[in-house]
Amino acid sequence: MGQQVSRVYGSLVKRPIQRYNVEHRAQKVISKIENPNAPAMRAPMYQTDRQILDQIRQSNPDLGKDIKRRDDVLHTHLRDVYVTSKDPPGIDPPEQSRRQIHPDRPLPTSRDGNPEAFIPGMLRIDNRKKAPRGKVTLEQAMTLLTDHAIKPEVNTAQSLADTYRLNPETVEHALKHFKLFKVHIPAETEKPKFDPLAAGKDWVVDTKDDIKESYKLLEERREHRLKLKKIDEERKKRQLTLESGKKN
Template identity: 35%
Template sequence: MGGRLARVFRTFNVENRARREISKEKPTPAPRHPTPPQDELADRPEIQEEISKKDDRLLTLLKDVYVESRDSSVRVKDGGGEHLPRSQEEKRLTKLGHLGELDVKKVPKGKISLVEALTLLNNHKLQPEVWTAEKIAVEYSLELKEVHSLLEFFIPFAVREFPKDTKKAIKPT
């Protein structure tokens, strides 16, 4: 019920209110500051001289200024809980795969490249008694808990071919 009443007041005398608003005198914009044309600046040599002149007083003040910059993104806590900046991170060389130039050459410690991940998963799948979680953690500088999670939740693709002699096989026509 309140919506109907609000609509009545909103639509009441709409045309007259619109005409009154349109017929109001619009405010005039502030005058623009006149700028001299570029040709006029080129004709007046005193302006060109003023532009190119060096102020010795300002130059001596500028020589006294010393700026010291510090990177605010690097925060070092006692206990070393935060990562080092990228330039200071410990990196290790990767075990290069068959992609050659496309492979990542260096990886931060505690991480592995995609080629390495697929390689270690495949090695573990083919020889689980040789490639144990402990050996993988030492070989690739990873935490043992992360290696256990990796081996449990990620499974490399396996291609299987089914024999074509079965009854359900599609026969070529």
Template identity: 35%
Template sequence: MGVVQSLVSRQFNKFNVENRAQKIISQDKPKPAPKFDSNLRDLERVLQEYPELVNKQNKKDELLDDNLKQVYVTSTRSEPTRQRQLEYALPLDRSAVDDFEFGHLEPQKVSKGRCTLRQAMEFISNHQTDPSQWTAAAISKRYDLKESLVNDILKHFKPFELHLPENKQKGKAFPNTSNTNKLLN
């Protein structure tokens, strides 16, 4: 119903547009906005006290015009261009920054009880290659970590291992119906 209503209202709006526009354009003078009663009273009072004011406003004041023609502004001093002092130094090297190896900037200093991602990858891979030498106790002593935390890391994080999902076809009630359809045809 909304489509029909918009179509009908659009036709009414478009009806006789050119004539309405021409009528507005051909008007001689635009209508001024209505004035408040207090403004009208003030205007009448001023016109009664100073009847020559209307004539004076409509005439060109020759003395004022001559004085304005004699005024010239000349500048002898040029304003020096000042560069804004920055509170910080702008970078001198504008080359693109290379991506970091592990996706973020590595800290220069690591607090006690923590390790960087590079260190974690290093001790996990060392433990995988030689578990007898790189035990959890040796790793925790070298990197100043809790031994329980190192045990959890070594248990749950294994790089370079591939886990393939189990075959999901075995548990289905109707395994791969597309193949059976091909066989029937």
């Protein structure tokens, strides 16, 4: 009972009072915050933080004044500790700023971007290093498989082995068990236009089984209606019999 009363009180009394003229009051607070000439407003504080701050102010009332007062001693220290740097005499500043190049660790001469940094380590190709005899790099292996896939009758295992100086048996196994991925784009098929006003498949009975099921359902409904009608007639007869007996 108490919860129901509190809900009714909150919905009919408390909430309308809280929301009375709420737009005007909100606009008034916003105008105070946006006014540059108005005094600064601090964020609201928790009750416990406010109590602690009041206790500190009561125990040490000069704390706020010390924060706002300028300390001449600290200001003097900051003014004295000022670092200036000057170049030694006899050294040209451009010559000093020029970085010395180590002969064993030379800097790169090209200032272009290094796209290899964005390639995974297994896919990077270093053209400066050559594969030893009997081996191929990853780029050469991909080229080898691609050439065989395009023209297998020309680029046979023996011809590729002679070109890349490989073992013919190894090349034959590689061509048999390794293939490159191919992109297969299926042909676009024309989709039939959809007519929202056309009857759907479930709307129309188009099979003999569906016709039989629908006919059976109609028969069951008709029998059910007849049964209800018969029950209603019997109920009316009993009611008339009772009324005639009471009159007699």
